[in-house]
Amino acid sequence: MTTVQPTRPPAPIAERAAAPVVLPALTAGDLTWRPATRDDAPALLDLRNTVAEADHEPYRESMEELLEILDAPWRRLDTDSIVGVDAEGALRAYGYVETMPGDTSRVRAFLWGAVHPDRRGEGIGRELFAWQEARARQLLAASGKEVPARLAGFLEDEAPTAKVRLYERAGFAPLRFYADLERDLRDLEAHPLPAVEPDDGLLLLPLRAELDESARLAHNDAFRDHWGSEPQTPEQWRSGRSTYAPEWSFVVVDPAPDVDALLADPHTDAETAAALRAGEPLVVGYHVAARYTADFAVRGYPFGYTEILGVRRAYRGRKVAVALLAAGMRAFADDGMAAAALDVDTQNPSGAHGLYASLGYGKRHGSRLLTIEL
Structure with a gap:
């Protein structure tokens, strides 16, 4: 007779998420970092579309689309977003983390962000990504949802090699493909x-x-x-x-x-x-x-x-x-x-x-x- 071993229950979400108590500092590029606000929308739209053009992404964003992202009722810009501003006050990088209120069978945290093409190669993206992952882990731990969890990000097939490596070095692996x-x-x-x-x-x-x-x-x-x-x-x-x-x-x-x-x-x-x-x-x-x-x-x-x-x-x-x-x-x-x-x-x-x-x-x-x- 074969003995069926009982399935071990998953560890508590707070343990699996391994969330840091303190978010990592961002020091690269001599940028000033702060949460995004709705007033950043024009500059943020320009930054996002500049990145899209440089990275040969097949889409551009309108102000209406961006404002819907910023105004989503479940989004906390004060804790879950960050922008890097240079000495002249121009936005040079942004990042935010998103969890969805309807998640029931799996709680997910999505990472979104980018660095202006003119400021790449200074280590800004690496520090920004570390901040995003840390904040995502905090959100998963705080969800209290004792279900499987996922850290996630999307990349276009034409994404820059450096951005792909950011994900790979952090332990992210391709799981699904879209056409x-x-x-x-x-x-x-x-x-x-x-x-x-x-x-x-x-x-x-x-x-x-x-x-x-x-x-x-x-x-x-x-x-x-x-x-x-x-x-x-x-x-x-x-x-x-x-x-x-x-x-x-x-x-x-x-x-x-x-x-x-x-x-x-x-x-x-x-x-x-x-x-x-x-x-x-x-x-x-x-x-x-x-x-x-x-x-x-x-x-x-x-x-x-x-x-x-x-x-x-x-x-x-x-x-x-x-x-x-x-x-x-x-x-x-x-x-x-x-x-x-x-x-x-x-x-x-x-x-x-x-x-x-x-x-x-x-x-x-x-x-x-x-x-x-x-």
């Missing part, structure tokens, strides 16, 4: 869009404001089997709307769901169950689109972006995803967009990558997630 896909919309006679409707009984509708909360519940259900995804709270779902394009966004609704069967399904979450009992509309799939106007010049043409696409697990295989994606692409084309774009996890378990390829999407560039698992 930015694009589908040309300029010659629809030669490459027509699919004419697809969801299965009988399901309705394809514009994503109106009154369906937004139902779309959030559908998202949390659709992404519960996606790697790295955590539930989104209402405030998370509503944030980052400066680029939201409602005219390109759609949902599929089941007007007559089998409420008893869904309530009996152990996978139906408590929020969806409450909505079903209250007779709320059941969104079973959604296509949330964005208009990244600041990126048009970088790509060389206007494009529509599929921000999030998802289908409830119980409704997969009913042409919901392809109908939503086709509706989104058609809306992009009707609005004069030259291409449709989206980002996908290359190991997505739902088979989304194959769906996109079948609809004419191809890879434009890529990025990766580097982590320390705790």
Whole structure:
């Protein structure tokens, strides 16, 4: 008989995080360091876009996007951000750490930051990264969430070698890879869009404001089997709307769901169950689109972006995803967009990558997630 050894419970999060009591000092480059404030937005926007251009990143940021980052209700700029200012008062480096309030099965701390291209090679980035990692560990320890934890950062495939080495020296390793896909919309006679409707009984509708909360519940259900995804709270779902394009966004609704069967399904979450009992509309799939106007010049043409696409697990295989994606692409084309774009996890378990390829999407560039698992 084989004896099954019991699984040892993980150590407490405070122990696993190994958070320092005091954050490391930043002395390189003779910069003055302080927390970021909302008043830094213009200078910070210029710095971030200067870095993006120097590092050949495929996007630029608008003031509206940056202000949404700074104003997120869960963000503490006074403790979780830092900027380096030179003798003339110019911002030369920035960093911040972000944790998400909806994290339940894994608590995550994301590291964001950069150094102005003119000030690289002075050791500023190394000290800044050490500060970010230390603060991230403090946030994980303070979360009190006794679940697996992760330190994480994203790098574009074209990221400078020095930045890649920062992560590697700190013990971060690539864990997931993402592809930015694009589908040309300029010659629809030669490459027509699919004419697809969801299965009988399901309705394809514009994503109106009154369906937004139902779309959030559908998202949390659709992404519960996606790697790295955590539930989104209402405030998370509503944030980052400066680029939201409602005219390109759609949902599929089941007007007559089998409420008893869904309530009996152990996978139906408590929020969806409450909505079903209250007779709320059941969104079973959604296509949330964005208009990244600041990126048009970088790509060389206007494009529509599929921000999030998802289908409830119980409704997969009913042409919901392809109908939503086709509706989104058609809306992009009707609005004069030259291409449709989206980002996908290359190991997505739902088979989304194959769906996109079948609809004419191809890879434009890529990025990766580097982590320390705790």
